[in-house]
Amino acid sequence: MTEEIVKSALSKVMYPGFTKDIVTFGFVKDIVVNGNDTSFTVEITSSAPEVAQQIKDEATEALKSAGAANVTVNVKAPQMPRESSSHGKNIAPQVKNFLMVSSGKGGVGKSTTSVNIAIALAAQGKKVGLLDADIYGPNVPRMMGVSDVKPEVNGNKVLPIKAYGIEMMSMGSLMEDGQSLIWRGAMIMKAIEQFLRDILWSELDVLVIDMPPGTGDAQLTLAQSVPVTAGLTVTTPQGVSLDDSRRSLDMFKKLNIPIAGIIENMSGFIAPDTGVEYDIFGKGTSTPMAKEFDTQIIAEIPIEPSIRTGGDEGKPITFVDPSSESAKRYMKAAESIWNTIEEINANGGVDNQSVQPTTPPGVSACSTGGASASKEQSGGGCGCS
Numbered sequence: 286m287t288e289e290i291v292k293s294a295l296s297k298v299m300y301p302g303f304t305k306d307i308v309t310f311g312f313v314k315d316i317v318v319n320g321n322d323t324s325f326t327v328e329i330t331s332s333a334p335e336v337a338q339q340i341k342d343e344a345t346e347a348l349k350s351a352g353a354a355n356v357t358v359n360v361k362a363p364q365m366p367r368e369s370s371s372h373g374k375n376i377a378p379q380v381k382n383f384l385m386v387s388s389g390k391g392g393v394g395k396s397t398t399s400v401n402i403a404i405a406l407a408a409q410g411k412k413v414g415l416l417d418a419d420i421y422g423p424n425v426p427r428m429m430g431v432s433d434v435k436p437e438v439n440g441n442k443v444l445p446i447k448a449y450g451i452e453m454m455s456m457g458s459l460m461e462d463g464q465s466l467i468w469r470g471a472m473i474m475k476a477i478e479q480f481l482r483d484i485l486w487s488e489l490d491v492l493v494i495d496m497p498p499g500t501g502d503a504q505l506t507l508a509q510s511v512p513v514t515a516g517l518t519v520t521t522p523q524g525v526s527l528d529d530s531r532r533s534l535d536m537f538k539k540l541n542i543p544i545a546g547i548i549e550n551m552s553g554f555i556a557p558d559t560g561v562e563y564d565i566f567g568k569g570t571s572t573p574m575a576k577e578f579d580t581q582i583i584a585e586i587p588i589e590p591s592i593r594t595g596g597d598e599g600k601p602i603t604f605v606d607p608s609s610e611s612a613k614r615y616m617k618a619a620e621s622i623w624n625t626i627e628e629i630n631a632n633g634g635v636d637n638q639s640v641q642p643t644t645p646p647g648v649s650a651c652s653t654g655g656a657s658a659s660k661e662q663s664g665g666g667c668g669c670s
């Protein structure tokens with residue numbers, strides 16, 4: 286008996302209710318072969334005793350058929366990682382870095398940027414997750430070509446969907462097509478927390494998080510739940526967009542999130558027939574804003590028809606056409622972001638202690654009551670005032 290034989294025998298044992306086996310799921314741990322004795326652990330999140338018993342019986346039988354004499358199977362729940370560290374609260378501690386992608390307003394290309402930056406980081410050898418936290422308009426599944434894929438559920442956890450070398454999860458993958466939800470503050474907070482806690486993200490170098498547009502409950506909840514390593518702002522060059530982007534940068538400052546840079550999207554237009562670049566909305570107009578916030582424009586991404594078709598058809602330009610001008614600019618931006626992340630970590634990393642709710646234990650923070658509202662007016666003891 287060897288570890289390889291044990292693994293190969295156990296790869297015939299399916300996780301009850303699924304078409305995948307317990308080895309592929311990564312549940313088999315600590316295989317020890319000692320003479321006639323073979324033991325191993327199966328870590329599952331399901332608390333149903335019949336699931337544990339079925340795995341035990343089938344694993345024992347599989348190993349006996351493979352020639353093992355004495356078999357000991359330990360089925361147990363995985364140890365939940367600690368949720369706080371020297372860097373404050375972190376409800377997804379298996380993720381090393383979090384990149385929050387924000388924009389002041391909708392439609393500026395935040396999701397397109399998140400998808401292409403995530404793929405560029407993966408192409409540079411990082412283990413990457415992409416969380417579509419844009420609950421109002423979850424477009425990432427379509428852009429990643431997985432709009433028809435439903436995620437697998439494991440106990441009370443959900444496995445991320447894999448595409449283009451990265452892990453992905455989105456509200457769009459969890460809801461029926463065309464469904465809409467009306468989000469209240471408390472629901473937004475719960476959804477963000479569940480995306481971090483109840484999705485079985487692997488050990489990731491970085492989780493890229495596509496936020497809803499604006500600055501609200503989702504951004505605050507994220508910053509309070511995990512130490513956000515860096516923030517990226519996406520803007521278009523028009524003045525009205527810049528006004529909103531300034532708010533997004535100001536939010537990073539208020540939440541103590543270091544700024545990794547600004548991506549100026551729809552900055553110029555590259556004609557597909559001639560390859561000539563034209564200025565349309567005003568290129569480089571975000572530079573003074575970048576200076577104001579002590580950061581820089583890390584990419585000017587032109588309007589390119591293949592970026593739009595790539596998004597609509599689920600074929601991100603950085604993956605399918607890496608030699609295109611836009612893909613090269615996304616790659617350069619991803620390099621710059623990673624350098625910033627490494628620098629931040631080399632200087633001690635980030636800490637979200639200072640943005641934790643100040644309400645007493647058992648009293649929930651209230652996002653809707655104004656600071657000046659009296660306790661009675663704001664619902665009695667919610668802590669807002």
Ligand SMILES: Nc1ncnc2c1ncn2[C@@H]1O[C@H](COP(=O)(O)OP(=O)(O)OP(=O)(O)O)[C@@H](O)[C@H]1O
Nearest residue numbers: 391392393394395396397422587588589592593596
């Ligand atoms: N540089 C670009 N060139 C061509 N089309 C682009 C470019 N950037 C974005 N688009 C297209 O513009 C549309 C909006 O982009 P996207 O969905 O990424 O914006 P968003 O800021 O995430 O929007 P929302 O916040 O409303 O979800 C998409 O159809 C996308 O393909």
